[in-house]
Amino acid sequence: xxxxxxxxxxxxxxxGLAGEQTLALIKPNAVEGNHIGEIxxxxxxxxxxxxxxxxxxxxxxxxxxxxxxxxxxxxFAELTRFMSxxxxxxxxxEGVLTVILELI
Numbered sequence: 007x008x009x010x011x012x013x014x015x016x017x018x019x020x021x022g023l024a025g026e027q028t029l030a031l032i033k034p035n036a037v038e039g040n041h042i043g044e045i046x047x048x049x050x051x052x053x054x055x056x057x058x059x060x061x062x063x064x065x066x067x068x069x070x071x072x073x074x075x076x077x078x079x080x081x082f083a084e085l086t087r088f089m090s091x092x093x094x095x096x097x098x099x100e101g102v103l104t105v106i107l108e109l110i
Contacts, residue, residue: 027057028099034092037061042095054101066090 032045046056064072069086076082 026101028101030097030099031089032095032097034088034094037093037095046097049097049099052101054099056097057100058096058098060096061093062096063093064090 030049032042036042036045046059049056066086069090070077073082073085073089076085
């Protein structure tokens with residue numbers, strides 16, 4: 007589970023959607039290291055359903071908007087640079103959030 011904790015990113019509850027859904031982002035280093043399938047497998051083996059999946063690349067501007075709540079923090083520039091440095095995989099997971107947190 008250390009791989010998932012160190013490479014697979016960020017989880018965020020999506021409110022207002024049918025059922026409980028969570029956004030997970032697979033970071034550029036995990037995509038570059040060919041860990042996408044391994045990470046998805048961990049989610050699925052944990053009983054989660056992949057409702058949507060998209061590989062994309064964040065522009066620096068889009069990364070800044072996505073992480074705007076961290077704008078005043080010292081790590082903001084490095085975070086947005088890293089997240090826009092290569093492709094990411096955005097995943098909408100369905101399942102109980104506590105299961106997701108246990109997988110990490």
